Every structure is written in C-alpha cells, then in structure tokens.
Amino acid sequence: MIVRFWGTRGSIPVAMTSHDLRAKIESALLSAIANGLRSPDAVPAFVDRELDFLTRHTYGGHTPCVEIDAGADEYLVCDMGSGARPLGNHIMARAGGRPPVVNLVMSHVHWDHIMGFPFFAPAYVPGAKIRVHGCHDTLEQAFRLQQSPPCFPVDFSRLAADIEFIALQPGVEREIGGWRVVPKLQRHTGDSYGYRFERDGKTVVYSTDSEHRPEDAAEVEGFAAFFRDADLVIFDAMYSLADAVSVKEDWGHSSNIVGVELAQMAGVRHLCLFHHEPAFDDRHIHGMLEDAIRLEQLTRRDRPLTISAAFDGMEIEV
C-alpha cells in the first residue's frame, strides 16, 4: 500500500523562487568541487548520496491532494487542491484508454482543497466515474460555484465524467472503494473532517485543517482514539506551537508539537507533517521537521515514532 502526496502546501500554491533555486545550485556545485566529481556517469549517484535533502529537493508548493493506493482498480484521493492536476495526468497515463473510477474524500471545501478539480483530467473523460464524498452539505454547491461564470471558462455542467456527490456522517463508518472510512469533525472555520481509512490490516488517517486545544482533555482523548495504532497519520502542522496558541489562534491549524504529542499518545507508527505554511521556504519546513524529531527523542515512550514532512511527489509505503 502506497500513500502518494501530490500536494502538501496549505492555503495557496507556491513555487520555489529563482533565489531559492540559485542557492541550491551553488550548494550542489560546491559539494561537487569538494567531492572531486569528474565523470558525468557519477552524477546521479553523487546527487543521491552526497547532496542533502535541502540541496537536491524541494518540499513543493501544490495545495492538498493525497492518493492512497492499495493497488485496487478504483482510486482513493483525499482533497482536490492544486496537486489534483498532476494526479489527474498520472491517472490518465495509467488508464490505458479505460475511463477511471475515482473516489474523492473531502476534508472541507475551502478553496485550497477544491481548486485543482477544474484541472483534474478525469473530470473531462466520458465514462469516467468520480464519486465526491464529504460531510459538508455545501459540497456540490462549492464544486459547481468555482466552475461557474465569471470564475472559470468551463461550467461544471459541461464536465463529461459521471460525477456523484455522496454525503458522509461524522462517526459513521462507510465502505468506499474497498476501504472502511470513518469521518471525524475537526475544529476549523466552517468545520473540517478528518478521515480514518482501514483496509487489509492497515490504517491511514488524513487529518488536515484541524486546530487542537491541548488543554481540552476530552478533545485530546477523542483525537488519540481517532489516531489509535494508525500506521500513518497525515497531520496539519502548519505553525509553530507559539504561533498556533497566540497570533494564529482560531486560524484553524495546528503545530508539529501537538502532532508529536497526539501521535505518541495514540501509538501511531508514522507521523507525516502536512499542510505546510506557504510563507515557509524549504529550510523553514525542514526546521519544523527537525524540531518534531527532536521532541520525539526527548519524550519517546515505548517505541520510536517515525516522523517525516510531506513533499510533493513523496511516497510512503504503509
């Protein structure tokens, strides 16, 4: 089972700047000089082995879109942020001419989580089936609204795929494409919902756009139960704790620190920091990851917790 990240940024898509790119090039060239790199054949191995993550990589800038791939015929996708555009191209490339079946599960309908749908290629394919699942009664309205004049040139009604909207209820288990799925209400303006997915003895939790109140014991216990023994929790870690409980309180997002605490409490195996702040560059996001790893080392319980920070194109095997 593979979890594939197509969009990991919060709020608005961002791109690496020319300044950032130049810094990476300079860092790579300095490293090449220091390592005496001479042969073109040695370049790929040099990049993989000698360059650090911040030099050879970027966290990327697409807004949330995560594919959970159990190797089944039907796709399961969380959210339709701008990462839905490359995902749509990937699905069409793999389709081999067959119209795909895609199950979407929506955390909520804020723009950064739906903006990719007008560019999601399967929506334009006759015979394709797209089932949009979510707990908001405004789900269909939001999808239609962003594809109505004057916002977008192609009206929602002109999409060729068979698109169905399916209402879910928080706390009520539902079977979706072979997965057992349970939604949970989260603290976010206009509400958001996290989802616990179970299949073949594996559990993945998608919990983004969720603010936590660590002093609220009932809420903490509720999320610990929701995350309980999960193989992977994808967690909104947009802010530092200091920001989350001060100037950005009530902004509807959480921190790397609360992510580590809840994951430890719940016995989670792998915590993936997600919904990165658009104002953060690669170095800042990497710092958030290093801080989370250090906190886990300081507070480790029975077994170590694996922690990563999601990047566009990342794959996690569950």
Next chain:
Amino acid sequence: MEMHQARYGRATILAPTGRIDHSTSDEFRSLLEPHVDAAAAQSRPVVLDLSGVEYISSAGLRCFMLAAKRAKSGGSAMVVAGLQPVVREIFEISRFTLVFDMFASVRDALAGVDPAAVAAFDRDNPLRPA
C-alpha cells in the same frame, strides 16, 4: 503540583514544581492565574522560576501564553528563569523563545525586570551563585 511564591521589590516570583502536562495543566493554570492577575492589577512584573519543572507539554505552554497575555493586559511583564535543559529545549522547539524573555536564573531575571530587588534577593539567598 505545587506553586511557591515570593516577592522581591516589585517582582512576584512564582515557582511551580513537577511536570506540567495534559493531566496537570488545569491545576497549574488555576494556581498561576490569581498571582498573575494580582501582579497585573498593579503593573508588577512576574518571574516564573522553572528550575523545579521537569517537563512541559503543549498544554502547559499554552497556560504560559494565556498568563502572559493576562500580565500584558495589565501592563506588566512575565519572564521565565532557571529552565532545566529539557524544558529549555522544548521552549526552543516550540518557538516560545521568541515569545518570552528567558533568564538563566531568578537573580538574572530580577536584574532584568526590577534591578532594585536584586539586593533583597541576595540577602535571602546568600548561598546561591550570583
């Protein structure tokens, strides 16, 4: 959870002990806030002596933030002092170092918020290193 209190010059010293986590943060907050409110009412500074705190979680840090807001609303400052290495690292990891003025010791904190109180502190704590 215990909270020792002392007064030097205009400054109130508050010294909690133990762990401040999800299970003790409510108690910590109820012990802390009356002192902070009393100091804020007279615009007096507050020094949190954390030398007796072994660990602090996000719930405890949020109590600090709420208390600092209450102090600030009364025109007083709240600073922290004497952090054990683990607690200091948690402050750094959570970026609370950007929010609170931090001092190595209560004496250093007093020198920062009410220098006139240092002499009285030294009289009461003759064995403490300067």
